[in-house]
Amino acid sequence: MKNLIKITVLTLLFISCKSVENEDTSTYFGGQIVNPKDNFITLMKGEKALDTIYLNKDNTFSKRLDYIKEGLYSFTHGSVTQGYEYQYIYFEPKDSIVIRLNTWDFDESLVFSGKGAEKNNFLITLYLQNEKEGKLFGPYYNLKPTEFLTKTATITSLNQHIYNQLKGSGVELTEKFNELAKVTVDYPIYIKKEVYPFIHKKRFQLDSFPSLPSTYYDFRKGIDLNNSDLIDYSPYHNYVNNYLYNLSYKESAKKTTATENILNVIVTKIKIPEFKNRLLYQAIYNDFRGNKNSCCINDSALQIFNEHCTDEKLLERINYLANDCKNSKDQHPIEDFELLTLNNSKTRLKTIIKNKKSVVYFWSPEIMSSKMLIKRITGLEKKHPSIKFVGINMHPSSNDARVNKFLKNQFTLSKESIGNKLIKSMEPRTILIDKNGIVANSFTYLSSQYLEKQLLALEQND
Secondary structure: OHHHHHHHHHHHHHHHHHHHOOOOOOEEEEEEEEOOOOOEEEEEEOOEEEEEEEOOOOOEEEEEEOOOOOEEEEEEEEEOOOEEEEEEEEEOOOOEEEEEEEHHHHHHHOEEEEEOHHHHHHHHHHHHHHHHHHHHOHHHHHOOHHHHHHHHHHHHHHHHHHHHHHHOOOOOOOHHHHHHHHHHHHHHHHHHHHHHHHHHHHHOOOOOOOOOOOOOOHHHHHOOOOOOOOOOOHHHHHHHHHHHHHHHHHHOOOOOOHHHHHHHHHHHHOOOHHHHHHHHHHHHHHHHHOOOOOOOOOHHHHHHHHHHOOOHHHHHHHHHHHHHHHOOOOOOEOOOOEEEOOOOOEEEHHHHHOOOOEEEEEEOOOOOOHHHHHHHHHHHHHHOOOOEEEEEEOOOOHHHHHHHHHOOOEEEOOOOOHHHHHHOOOOOOEEEEOOOOEEEEEEEOOOOOOHHHHHHHHHHOO
């Protein structure tokens, strides 16, 4: 009841503030975070942080936002140790939006009130609805095409019904918001239609894709691949990505790799530089991460990326990654380098791993929480007692104490250590080394789905 009173007072305060001056075009944003993970939230526009809004002692917050233009934003809340959460929020000038959420059930507990709330409650309702449907949708990919289309039509109808309720409520909806609403209603289903032929073919081990009705892809006629207002909205972004990958399969007959195909399709179809850069980066990076063996970047794919990406930070990141790969190769001796112990005394990698099958993992508290790292490494050590696990912290900080307490063989790199050239990209790289000091896998990840098989192969390699 106390929380309800606080939110009600905050909402009334916003309304009264705005009624004082009818010409006020400012936007107001406030609310309460129950069980906060940190003392602030961050308001974002795409990948750009616009504002840091601090919580009061009672975990409420309020902020006047004079810079808001109509459109989609997001807010994030969390911490490195406990993880981050985010959700979308749609603003129009003169809105006074109040949120309330509990971090223990972030999305499900999120409720909007105040002027502009109805549109946002619609977005979160559809988000949860599509998330629920997504979890139940797996068996539908087994259906024949006509049966599959019946299922998707049913879900689209339900989404449309929720949208019609919003339109019938008397809330004024702008053309811009209606465009976003259409994406919210339709695009999660469009994604499923794009991936259906591939999943169905794979599940039934078919030689060719299932025969689809001639009108199956008619929905594509209304797709705009270059809508700058939507590129930061995940249903739109994810659909465009799936559609482009679908198109890239038509290029598979050419003597080029799958990564080259998707990069070329992106270059041809996407005209917005920011969007093109992001998709190019995702395509080449995801291919790198998804490699079953040692990760590597195809030289031809890298050339396409370098020729067409105009974002200097993304160019630097991928090229650092490519160089990291070249600085340690499979079936070559691991290069020895200097390490610092927790007491800042110097030692050498080859001294630590001498005559031992080893896993050298570079980690950072900025990338993986201490809780997750401890759980992962202790689990692997229990499963693979014959392998020595050596951790190298790329970003030493006060968050390391828990890791250093529970995990053995923890080190850092001195500024002069040539080990730094292995991680210029600052990727959390993991290297597998046999007992003779030969690299069995030069670049994998603790989170890789293939790591378990790689460790088993290392154990069996005598």
